[in-house]
Amino acid sequence: MLEKSGHNLFFTTFLLITVAEFGDKTQLAVVALSSTALPIAVWIGATCALILTSTLGVIAGRTILQKCPLSLLHKISGLIFLVLAILAAYNSYLSYMLTTQLI
Structure with a gap:
């Protein structure tokens, strides 16, 4: 490094x-x-x-x-951010559906 x-x-x-x-x-x-x-x-x-x-x-x-090797930390942090992005997208979708009364 x-x-x-x-x-x-x-x-x-x-x-x-x-x-x-x-x-x-x-x-x-x-x-x-x-x-x-x-x-x-x-x-x-x-x-x-x-x-x-x-x-x-x-x-x-x-x-x-x-x-822990740095490459493993990069993979773990990438996975965490991916999960957080999916959760944020899902929450946005639910919020949109609730505000448009589609649920």
Whole structure:
């Protein structure tokens, strides 16, 4: 596996997290909390939570990769996303049928 340089990996990770988190439920919760509470306290709490969850993700990722080959993880994650896509499509179909009174 080709390792990225420290700076390149940092900026790639930063950009990926920034884009992925922009406008998600967590960010909306932080916006809502900061409108009614002390913004610095909300920022500190949100930052600590992101640090903790990221640390857990790194530890879990390293542990899993030591026990399981990367190709198997790709297949498992692909299967999980396929199942989730099928469930989402099925739920959309049911919702459509219920709203059009066809069931």
